[in-house]
Amino acid sequence: MTAIKSTDRAAAATSGSAVLKRFAPWIIAALFLLFLPVIFASGSALTIMNQMAITIVFALAYNMLLGQGGMLSFGHAVYMGLGGFFCVHLMNMVAAEEWFLPIPLLPLFGGIFGLAFAMVIGFFSTRRAGTVFAMISLGIGELIAACSIIIVVFFGGEEGISGDRTMGPEIFGLDFGSQIEVYYLTAAWLLVSAAAMYFYSRTPIGRLANAVRDNEERAEFLGYSQRYVRLISFCASGFFAGIAGGLFAINFEILTEENLNLVTSGTILLITFLGGVGFFIGPIIGAIFFTLLQTVLSLYTEIWQLYVGALFVLTVMFFPGGMSGLLFMHVRPYQLGKLNILFLPYLKTFLPATAAILGGVGFLEIAFHAKNASVGDQMMTLFWLTFDSHGLIPWLVCVLLAIVGGYLACRMAPLLRDAWDEANSLVAN
């Protein structure tokens, strides 16, 4: 009985359609990346997409630690940053013709440098997981950021170091002078890195990273050294972070202390967590979402970081699975054919909740304008309405919206919870 079942499985795995099914997501992703610039062709759109791609690679690398290995790092920018600095130096050596290296291969060397540094640091930092690991990562992050000011030869001091990607040897007539060329180079690296990281998670060591995350003691009694498992995860993560650094170097042609510091390290933690650490796609969602906030929302409001912070806190408190977790929570109701049960309760809860959020946002924006706009400039525009930020009415409207909306949303929440339970129960309705 068992034998039959597993041979079936094995047979299915090797048949053509199964192979297609395995690679379908990657083929779709490739086509998507290929045609994306057709839709978003402007220079600023390309810049945003490149930035997204780099952030995705970095976030996926970070999640190899956080989500898959259960290691909370507060200093992972170091591995991306060092990979990036190394790549700018390589770029300059290539420009000076001291070295021959096609620019498209640069990220690989960024990866190798990230890997090498991760080996050195991981050798002692992965002895323990948990708080000890987190503290060491913080210390190393601070240390390297400080070094970047001191070791001027490598880090270029305050202004960082810059290079020129177009000075490399031409490959197939490409010199990466135009943004679209850089886009396709970045997209190709994104695809390859994401696929490599995904398949890594399906190897014995990838599975063991999960096992050690869940229960390091038990893994030891199954013949695996928890320390080695963590070290290997750490090195792999450093490698892919280094690749992201190389891509950054190619895209921006400059690296500074900012690429190494704790703010950047904190941001990648935030991005990964927002997207969700439990699913492979989580960091991808997080990176896309965050880059949009960073580039688009920041055009509309100066306090966008405040909203991101609030969103992060809410996510940690109420949706520890992040956005991807929220998404995948709906798989079961969908399979049971019960998604429709949720529709009305969602509407009833989300409408007042949205009103409350708008009220809160309005309050913050008005307060910010009233305090920070130049003297005499009292008129502000918010949600297509122009009004006096020093007047009483706008304040009242916002507070009212927030209170009434919040109250109604809280009243409706039990309704949603019941609907949720019902949508997840096996009992037919």
Place this chain on the structure above:
Amino acid sequence: MTAAIELMDVRKNFGLAEIIRGVDLRIERAERHAIIGPNGAGKSTLFNLITGKYGLTGGTIKLHGEDVGGLKPFEISRRGLSRSFQITNIFANMTVFENLRCGLLWSMGYKYSFWTLVDRQSRLTERAEELLEQINLGDRRDTIAGVLTYAEQRALEIGITIAGGADVIMLDEPTAGMSHSETAAMVQLIRKVTEGKTLVMVEHDMGVIFDVADRISVLVYGEIIESDTPEVVRASAKVKEAYLGSSLDEADA
């Protein structure tokens, strides 16, 4: 022939407290050995010493004649000793199938491989499926281990323990907290999966012990006061006096 496990004057102190106070014990290959004793006697501590979780304060531990004192748990595991835990110790966020597969990886030679895809290894999948049937969790294959019932988790605990094909199996209170019928099912499972292997088991249920064990060691306050066949232990005045008495009579009834 060398013994499966041999302890010589094994000692363990926690701070000033002497928990294991000079244990000598010899367990032959393919023997089924039960360790009994009151709560706090040091049974789990003895397990933790043999399996490398705790370092020794003194004495020698040999596994198949080789000194394993001071080795790490994973090193001892690789030498063919596997254990279960008194408090369920599984990978709670992984599926039942994945738990078992993790138990198989080292013994099937995958080591720290990052160049093979686990889902493509038909032999590995086959072995994991076999184990799944063996521990009667076939219909729970893709359930997250953390949401299994207590008895199911205990069965999975045994499954992970035997997965690597170790020839010395140590089970710490495998039937603790189980109902009568669950205990009976567990005993049957233990018999089935440890056939031909060396079994060391901590157990409180006298019915189970007299059913399964070839020999029994009685541990009281960190010392073994008797180590012999069930008949002899049952008759031993020393044991009766120190600990058993009433519960032995219960098992007779």
